[in-house]
Amino acid sequence: MQISDGVAVITVDHPPVNAISQAVRQGIMDAVSAANADERARRILICCAGRTFMAGADVSEFGRPSLEPDLPDVVAVIEASDKPVVAAIHGQALGGGLEIALGCHYRIAVNGSRLGLPEVKLGLVPGAGGTQRLPRLVGAEKALDMITSGAPVDTDDALKLGLIDQVTDGDLLDTAINYANCIPSVVPEDRRVSRRLTDNLPPALFDSWRKSKAKGQRGVQSVQACIDAVEAACTMPFEAGRRLEREMFLALRQSKQARALQHIFFAERQASRVIGLEEAEARPVKSVAVIGAGTMGTGIAMAFAHSGFEVTLLELSAEALASGIDRIRSLNAKSVQRGRMSEYQSEAMQGRICTTNDYNALGNMDMVVEAVFEDIEVKAKVFQQLQAVCKQDTIIASNTSYLDMNRLAETVARPENVIGMHFFSPANVMKLVEVVKTDYVSPDVILTVMKLLKTLGKTGVVSGVCHGFIGNRMYQCYQREAGLLLLEGASPAQVDQALYQFGMAMGPFAVADMSGIDIGYLMRRTLTAAQYDERAFRVHDRLVESGRKGQKTGAGFYRYEDGAGAGQDDTQVLELIEQVAQELGIERRSISNDEIVERCMLGLVNEGAHILEEGIATSAADIDVVFVNGYGFPRHLGGPMYYAESKGLDLVAEKIHCLAGSQGSRWWTLAQAFEQAAKRGAWA
Ligand code: 3H9
Secondary structure, eight states: OEEETTEEEEEEOOTTTTOBOHHHHHHHHHHHHHHHHOTTOSEEEEEEOTTOSOOSBOGGGTTSOOOSSOHHHHHHHHHHOSSOEEEEEOSEEETHHHHHHHHSSEEEEETTOEEEOGGGGGTOOOOSSHHHHHHHHHOHHHHHHHHHHOOOEEHHHHHHHTSOSEEESSOHHHHHHHHHHHSOSSOOGGGSGGGSOOOOOOHHHHHHHHHHHHHHTTTOHHHHHHHHHHHHHHHSOHHHHHHHHHHHHHHHHTSHHHHHHHHHHHHHHHHTSOTTOTTOOOOOOOEEEEEOOSHHHHHHHHHHHHTTOEEEEEOSOHHHHHHHHHHHHHHHHHHHHTTSSOHHHHHHHHHTEEEESOGGGGTTOSEEEEOOOSOHHHHHHHHHHHHHHSOTTOEEEEOOSSOOHHHHHTTSSOGGGEEEEEEOSSTTTOOEEEEEOOSSOOHHHHHHHHHHHHHTTOEEEEEOSSTTHHHHHHHHHHHHHHHHHHHHTOOHHHHHHHHHHHTOSSOHHHHHHHHOHHHHHHHHTTSOGGGSOGGGGHHHHHHHHTTOOBGGGTBSSSBOGGGOSSOBOOHHHHHHHHHHHHHTTOOOOOOOHHHHHHHHHHHHHHHHHHHHHTTSSSOHHHHHHHHHHHSOOOGGGTOHHHHHHHHOHHHHHHHHHHHHHHHOSSSOOOOHHHHHHHHHTSOO
């Protein structure tokens, strides 16, 4: 603590994000007491060193016994301070960080800071008074929105809501000290937020939030607990509400869901720290081009432009280019309509995308991402044209979902500049990108791409080269089991429902209809019989061959009437399934939903273990990140590998042995990595 111009400045300095560890809690508590006792100080300021205000409680402490002082007590000491306390916020004030700021009597923030209570995303309720103080400051409905979504607000909104008192573009410390010297020297009663009254909202309103969140954040316990806690703020005195919040926090902290969500939180961060890049140096990327104005190309161009990059979109056909630009305009218009973007942001973003049909315009590009048709010959031709015009060190990335990136890299003179980037559709929305590491790629290129993805707000996961990389290779095994279950007696609706109830965003047949069954059909034409189980996909293939390609043709596994999004069961499909089962001599039987979920999960996990053994994925946690961010796997179950570990790897391995007995060993051989992990009880 330092005294500056009559203000006791308490600076938290705990890199990288000032997470509120035991030492930080103790330090703040002691410093507030010392400042109150120090005659030189008339006011107190809490600020942070480094890149951000406190980003929350130290999540790595959650698995261990609690250490005093507890955060709620620290916040109570701040709020009870006789001398006025000002929080000076920059970067992010999240979770416990915002709760500390709510305990302060005044809040000032640097323009562009973000404030929020993201605990729900970690399977928790805010545990240091956030659910009780926020409704008293910004109103119960806004608090419900912020706490159940976990989404932060920016300084414009925070000011409008009364969450902060002032925004500054200047030097935070100077401005905050001046501000502190202008506030009353005695804390006005309503500046202690816990003393304020809350809104008197009707119970029906909380019930309607419960219902709507039960749909939107299906199966996530912490969301419902957050609503209960905010309701308590509206119906109970502060102290009773705070005690209830604390009980909920402590109970949820032990929950399986919280552990799974925290696993994914750390796994996502670990995925970006790629082993072997310690000596690498990232190349500067200022100019970017995207080849191909189809759905993927335009989505990728939007992702770059959205993050402030100037993008050149190349397409040879004027017609395709025009329709690509139309697509960008209409997607932006929808975002503006939904309030996700302002008119101004949309215009500015579109203004950053320029178009060309001439490869010579790409001479100065630092990076080019090709997103043309998924065919190695077509892509190789694009690579030839690129190497003729690009600089020596231009990074050439290929957006591919399964092609052999080593072969593609071999088609150019500088394969060290070539990398795979498997974006997921829609590429401007989906966070996951598999970064495909060829045998030739330079570590500098991998590092550059991983850093770039972070700038784009994406989660990159490095994958080795194999057909389908991590995600699609595993997903094919999941689809295989779903396909076989149809033949053995289930219907598409039963399989989809069982997996939806398990928590998947959509069932595999609804997904196939949505993305087009013909995509998998064309991809399978590139495989040999040994690479997949033809039986499992025979119904898919027959549907495509009869013109039923999914939603786009009005029929696939389901029938879609008048363009309706939700499909209807179709007796023709059920008959086709029975016919194919008969052809293959598969006897149909009654199948339980539990068996459906188990078979599909085992299919995923068994392949995941082979992928680990072959070194295609660096860790089981990386696989989890792929499935949670790219395939609609429920985040609160932590990803397929974590899910298997939580069930007991020895039990899961035993089930795979049993399946090898009943289904044959072709797809059910246990990887050695699995045998070893089962003995350890953990993947690593
Ligand atoms: C809470 O507050 C509970 C309270 O209500 C009640 C308590 C009683 N703890 O993401 P980055 C690490 S719950 C520990 O790459 P960015 C992270 O692992 C908490 N470590 O940076 C990484 O380590 P490494 C509520 C944390 O700039 C490094 O910091 N708060 C924590 O892209 C850099 O992280 C949250 O949920 C933490 N709380 O993003 C906020 N946070 O370098 C969680 C980060 O070894 N954090 N680390 O891999 C975030 O959302 C982002 O980290 C943030 C910075 C936006 C802050």
